[in-house]
Amino acid sequence: MAGGDTSPTRAFDRTRHDHASETAEDYVEAIAEIIGRDGVCRGAALAKLFGVSHVTVTKTVNRLKREGLAVAEPYGPIELTAQGKRLATASRRRHEIVFSFLKSLGISDAVALTDSEGIEHHVSAETLKAFRRFVEREDRGKND
Amino acid sequence: MAGGDTSPTRAFDRTRHDHASETAEDYVEAIAEIIGRDGVCRGAALAKLFGVSHVTVTKTVNRLKREGLAVAEPYGPIELTAQGKRLATASRRRHEIVFSFLKSLGISDAVALTDSEGIEHHVSAETLKAFRRFVEREDRGKND
DNA sequence: ACAAAATCTTAGCAAAGGTTAAACTTGTGT
DNA sequence: ACACAAGTTTAACCTTTGCTAAGATTTTGT
Ligand SMILES: [Mn+2]
Ligand SMILES: [Mn+2]
Ligand SMILES: [Mn+2]
Ligand SMILES: [Mn+2]
Numbered sequence: 001m002a003g004g005d006t007s008p009t010r011a012f013d014r015t016r017h018d019h020a021s022e023t024a025e026d027y028v029e030a031i032a033e034i035i036g037r038d039g040v041c042r043g044a045a046l047a048k049l050f051g052v053s054h055v056t057v058t059k060t061v062n063r064l065k066r067e068g069l070a071v072a073e074p075y076g077p078i079e080l081t082a083q084g085k086r087l088a089t090a091s092r093r094r095h096e097i098v099f100s101f102l103k104s105l106g107i108s109d110a111v112a113l114t115d116s117e118g119i120e121h122h123v124s125a126e127t128l129k130a131f132r133r134f135v136e137r138e139d140r141g142k143n144d
Numbered sequence: 145m146a147g148g149d150t151s152p153t154r155a156f157d158r159t160r161h162d163h164a165s166e167t168a169e170d171y172v173e174a175i176a177e178i179i180g181r182d183g184v185c186r187g188a189a190l191a192k193l194f195g196v197s198h199v200t201v202t203k204t205v206n207r208l209k210r211e212g213l214a215v216a217e218p219y220g221p222i223e224l225t226a227q228g229k230r231l232a233t234a235s236r237r238r239h240e241i242v243f244s245f246l247k248s249l250g251i252s253d254a255v256a257l258t259d260s261e262g263i264e265h266h267v268s269a270e271t272l273k274a275f276r277r278f279v280e281r282e283d284r285g286k287n288d
Numbered sequence: 289a290c291a292a293a294a295t296c297t298t299a300g301c302a303a304a305g306g307t308t309a310a311a312c313t314t315g316t317g318t
Numbered sequence: 319a320c321a322c323a324a325g326t327t328t329a330a331c332c333t334t335t336g337c338t339a340a341g342a343t344t345t346t347g348t
Binding site for chain 1 (some may be wrong): 195
């Protein structure tokens with residue numbers, strides 16, 4: 001086996017795994033958000049949001065289609081499959097918890113926005129639960 | 145410009161930037177650690193630690209050399225430049241703070257090890273400071 | 289000394305995620 | 319109708335990070 005259960009090797013493996021899912025998570029989250037806001041999601045809106053070229057978006061969306069997360073007809077708007085919607089919802093929830101957690105710690109809005117965008121993908125279920133409970137406790141404490 | 149100061153676009157940009165530095169940070173941290181433990185650092189030790197092939201290590205170390213972080217003669221052990229040592233020290237400190245922070249939150253050793261390996265690269269100076277202060281306060285609280 | 293083991297390099301391949309340039313489709317306005 | 323603008327696709331290329339297979343070097347053991 002490649003290292004024991006709690007070995008550093010396993011940690012690097014998990015981080016690589018997280019990065020492999022990261023783009024898909026950010027894209028489905030963004031697609032759901034744009035559809036909610038604008039009614040439809042065009043590739044150009046994703047390119048603007050992520051700050052990449054529209055060609056990069058086309059290729060990444062093709063990968064999402066291949067993986068069964070998105071559907072789109074040629075030159076048509078991008079939609080999510082049931083699986084894509086589930087991933088989008090889970091990703092958005094996790095992202096919101098990480099953001100709220102950083103805010104509860106006293107981090108500024110701008111930095112919490114930035115840091116949570118990267119951190120969200122590396123937070124395990126155990127850590128997410130701890131974050132959520134911390135936010136809840138802080139919120140309760142602020143009730144006068 | 146590509147989005148205002150606190151726009152989501154800027155957050156995605158920062159995350160991509162973090163990922164570009166990530167491998168270098170993990171490698172110099174590992175090289176310093178292995179030298180401290182074994183006296184010298186061979187590529188094979190890095191391959192074992194990261195759980196990748198020795199060929200991947202050779203190529204990544206070549207990039208570190210190109211970037212002025214590491215030096216090594218052909219078939220020789222890997223060493224760090226002054227710049228590499230500085231990056232290693234800064235990375236280790238940041239990593240330790242993130243790990244301790246997760247531990248202070250009540251996360252188990254195994255999960256704190258895993259999650260901190262990915263999270264460390266996305267923690268800004270402001271967030272790192274908040275993490276450090278949280279750990280210090282918790283430590284003080286535990287003194288009976 | 290020298291065979292075996294360990295380590296390292298090189299060559300060649302793939303996937304992900306970036307780019308620009310050029311062509312194609314679609315919708316809008318007059 | 320039809321030109322123009324917006325949006326999309328395709329082609330061709332790059333870097334990083336991974337792999338296997340094959341060969342080169344260095345260290346170790348007898
Ligand atoms: Mn993200
Ligand atoms: Mn990451
Ligand atoms: Mn590290
Ligand atoms: Mn790391």
